[in-house]
Amino acid sequence: MNKRLSIGIIGTRGIPNQYGGYEAAVQELAPRLVEMGHEVVVYCSSLQKTKDSIWRGVELVYGYDPEDRLGSFGQFIYDLLSNIASKKHHHDVIFHMGYTSDSLWFRIWDKRAVHITNMDGMEWMRSKYSPRVQRFLKKAEKWAANNSRFMIADSIGIRDYLEENYTTPVKHITYGVTIPADFDESILKEYQLSSNKYDLIVARIVPENNIEVIISAKLKSNNDIPLLVYGNRNEMLENLQSKFSNEKRIRFMEANYNRGSMDSIRHFSRFYIHGHSVGGTNPSLLEAMAAESRVLAHDNVFNRGVLKEGGSYFSSTKDLADLFNSDFEQLISVNQIENNLIRLRTNYNWDKISKEYEEVSYIK
Numbered sequence: 001m002n003k004r005l006s007i008g009i010i011g012t013r014g015i016p017n018q019y020g021g022y023e024a025a026v027q028e029l030a031p032r033l034v035e036m037g038h039e040v041v042v043y044c045s046s047l048q049k050t051k052d053s054i055w056r057g058v059e060l061v062y063g064y065d066p067e068d069r070l071g072s073f074g075q076f077i078y079d080l081l082s083n084i085a086s087k088k089h090h091h092d093v094i095f096h097m098g099y100t101s102d103s104l105w106f107r108i109w110d111k112r113a114v115h116i117t118n119m120d121g122m123e124w125m126r127s128k129y130s131p132r133v134q135r136f137l138k139k140a141e142k143w144a145a146n147n148s149r150f151m152i153a154d155s156i157g158i159r160d161y162l163e164e165n166y167t168t169p170v171k172h173i174t175y176g177v178t179i180p181a182d183f184d185e186s187i188l189k190e191y192q193l194s195s196n197k198y199d200l201i202v203a204r205i206v207p208e209n210n211i212e213v214i215i216s217a218k219l220k221s222n223n224d225i226p227l228l229v230y231g232n233r234n235e236m237l238e239n240l241q242s243k244f245s246n247e248k249r250i251r252f253m254e255a256n257y258n259r260g261s262m263d264s265i266r267h268f269s270r271f272y273i274h275g276h277s278v279g280g281t282n283p284s285l286l287e288a289m290a291a292e293s294r295v296l297a298h299d300n301v302f303n304r305g306v307l308k309e310g311g312s313y314f315s316s317t318k319d320l321a322d323l324f325n326s327d328f329e330q331l332i333s334v335n336q337i338e339n340n341l342i343r344l345r346t347n348y349n350w351d352k353i354s355k356e357y358e359e360v361s362y363i364k
Helices: 021-035 073-089 103-108 131-147 156-165 185-191 211-220 235-243 259-267 283-290 301-307 317-324 334-347 350-361
Strands: 006-010 039-045 058-063 093-097 114-118 150-153 170-172 199-202 227-230 250-253 271-274 295-298 312-314
Touching (some): 006 073, 021 039, 039 073, 058 073, 073 103, 114 350, 150 156, 156 170, 199 283, 227 259, 235 250, 271 317, 283 295
Parallel strands (some): 114 150, 199 271, 271 295, 295 312
């Protein structure tokens, strides 16, 4: 029988999830690791709305986070304080969820613990960052890779990249998703929508997600079905809203973080368009597949590694415009959607993923 481990998790804003991808993952992983018999501590931001000390058996430790005052720089201070706090717990293993503001502090990582870093995507490739920031992120990636005992890659493409560039062992462990039990068509009435009468984007509004390419393809196509764009409010979104304000086919929607509502909105869409071009396994792609969406995805190794033959791909505005003009039932079959669900249940379920995190924790 494997011994009980003390496991620390650093690099998220905390749980319960009030933010995004890594937080959603830790919300699934941490309680399962507790159920396996381990002591688990998640280091949480002081900006969390709830301040429970224990959540589903997981100990929550809060650290000062000045992100609300200092912007992204505040994350460096928060990660520094999380690493300092972790030394008091004498963890056997520490999982670092991402490296962008954490790996800078590798010199003060607790030397008694095994450090395992989930490397996320190739952050330095993201075009939203200035060249100076991209250079820093490349260094941060190197610090994380060279000072971790293991790296975790959530996609085959990221794994291959890491193995080509670093000598630290890499373990491929996918991201997970929960498949909805049912869908509520009445949600559509709130938005004056009808089933299969709209196309959909749900994404952060950043250049590498190809939002403008998708909008341009919709306008180049010959159909009048509206394109709904759900995303975070930022300068890029405001520019897009101004540029396309007279286009009736383009509808910019307020971001909606209600998973149940968004599952139903995804499910009843005609096409779900996934424009992400950088990074590993994106949670929104898994969520679209789990919602039985007909997915049109940007053609790259990361998306193909997840969607495989379960959807259709585009590389240009013209490619996507042609897909928009297609008969949705003929382009992506019911059989493809069913196969997507089978692969999600087999490869992307949280119980399996949690066991894989436990297994790598025991490797010295």
